Amino acid sequence: MRTIFRDDHEIFRDQVRRFIDKEVVPHHAAWEADGIVPKDLWRKAGAEGLLCVTIPEEYGGPGGDFGHSAVLIEELARANATAVGFTTHSDITAPYILAYGTEEQKRRWLPRMASGDLIAAIGMSEPGTGSDLRAMRTSAARSGDDYIVNGQKTFITNGMNAGLVVTAAKLSSNSKDLTLLCVEEGMVGFAKGRKLEKIGLRGQDTCELFYDGVRVPAANRLGEDNQGFTYLTHQLAKERLIIAIRAAASVEALLEETVAYTRDRKAFGKTVFDFQNTRFKLAEVKANATMLRVFVDHCLGLLLNGDLTADLAAMAKLLGAEMQNRLLDEMLQLHGGYGFMSEYKVSRAWVDARVARIYGGTSEIMKEIIARTL
Template sequence: MTLTMRTVLREDHEQFRDQVRRFVSREIAPHHGQWEKEGRVPRETWLKAGREGILLPAIPEQYGGGGGDFGHAIVVIEELMRVLATGVGFPLHSDIVAQYLLAYGNEQQLARWLPPMARGEKIGAIAMTEPGIGSDLKTLRTHARREGDTYVINGAKTFITNGLNCDLVIVACKTDPQAGTRGISLIVVEAGMPGFSKGEALDKIGLKAQDTAELFFDNVRVPATNLLGEEGKGFGYLMHQLAQERLMVAVRSPAVMEAMLEQTIEYTKNRVAFGQPVFNHQNTRFKLADAKTKVVACRVFVDHCIGLHFAGELDATMAAMAKLHATEAQGQVVDELLQLHGGYGFMREYPIARAFVDSRVQRIYGGTSEIMREIISRSL
């Protein structure tokens, strides 16, 4: 199955793909290796992406966005994954942070934050996970105390994508510690606010170009006007957005597998072992046949879920199944493809090696595979 055979995306999505592919090939693919060494994507690249209309593709034009829909967001994700630009934080910025602002922000907030985000001048992040407790929102320790027309925030967050580069971060915090999940609110903290600091880049095994960091809040005074939506409604907001966020994770999987399958077929046809191309060995062809079958099955299922989302029919269970199936398949397929490279598959100069380590986190972030199984089991 190829991209041209797919029916879930429209012609305007594919036209946008041409634009994104040119940008990624010119401005990202040649430099991603260097960014992996530096641990972040330079701001100049964000500004270039803004000028090219790559950022906030699904945000209305009146707020500086591309005026598209989730299909345009999918195209950006797929084109980044096609070249293994797994460390570029555009999707989280454009399709999670900006979508939260669009869904729950007031007109003043939208006019203030979205246009500079679309231009790449302000980089967005969202902070839920905390040290020691992970993503269990019921046990959040970061709290915000209301004092007049400000909130005073104290706490810490970890594993924050775009953490070093971020200019604004949506912080999940307790505004009423006694109210459980009904006491959680979302407050936007901006870079430069006294008491808001960023830790060193976290040393991850993969996603090396992604600036992932801890964030610290020490009596940070934030204007009450930075409250996103209503106080105490934060947990509901987070839950409402999870289906799309998990689908975004699932979308990455077939794109990576397709790219690595194509690269591995080419490698095995050119690599000679025991007097003939590796591809000529029956075991190799059978392994590739299995991989092709898994990749196509994953693509068809993920595209089906994309179609459900377009129709407003993607529920939490189906989103969990999409993420579970796609990410588990990705881990299996990439591992098998690496094996076909032999010792060279263990060298980071080969794309399959980078795909192998970067794929591992797919089964963790956005909700682990175990959490996905728990969600699915509730529908049985």
């Protein structure tokens, strides 16, 4: 019995699950073929109060806590619909605006983000920089009341749909400090590149962004000059826990699917589940999934109390991503040839999970963060 969630969280879970079953699951395959989720889904989610759930009511949000966010993350993972980019919009980008934005910025953007009328993304990754944020080259030169932004971003989740991109840039090429600027769709010189083709999360629109002398008003700066790296690192622990929450929920959902499949599928005159090897493999999956769940819930409790540390978040992300990949591979194997068919949830989940060891900081970066505490 999980104790991390309150009754209001579980009531919210019922609402989320109904929404996903009705509005997401029937259409998800088509969105994967198109490589993008239609904006209409965002408006429907906004109308249901499913976007920006931690944003206070005074800024148009439902006023929930991260426990409500975790419920939404889990339910999308259970449906294998993590390609729907609500989390990047609601739980990564919106908190930057809430935490570091001015009152005018909060009232200008957050209500429209909560309603789904404005989709947001965060522009950090650049070609050739990988996990090294301080190596980014996008520049922002002050010119009167504006910043002139030049550079390129890549692997941007929600990039095609985004009307607002929180963009990290440097005021000096020699500096390691970053400044966060909110770049809006339609600004002269701001362009979206091609929609990137990925092996997994194919329904998630991911693209390149180009900044060619984009004039961004100083009123669009988040927080202070040269404080962006500090802001980013403050938010990264939560982002990494999100990946772990997603991993734990995915493994649990696929375990249920695989148990049902092996009980139904017959080979050599008996069900696949009747073979000792199958039962032992599934027993290992359940033991690992239970251990991961307990640790992730512990970290979630710490986050809700404001006590989650960077090293614990790195542990959760490292273990969650690595275990998800390994355990899904075991369960795909138990499906035999059908596990290689895209129509089965396990095959799609297996492909989608591979990026968990890369984004949010690679597994190698997580090990480096943990090693610093030794």
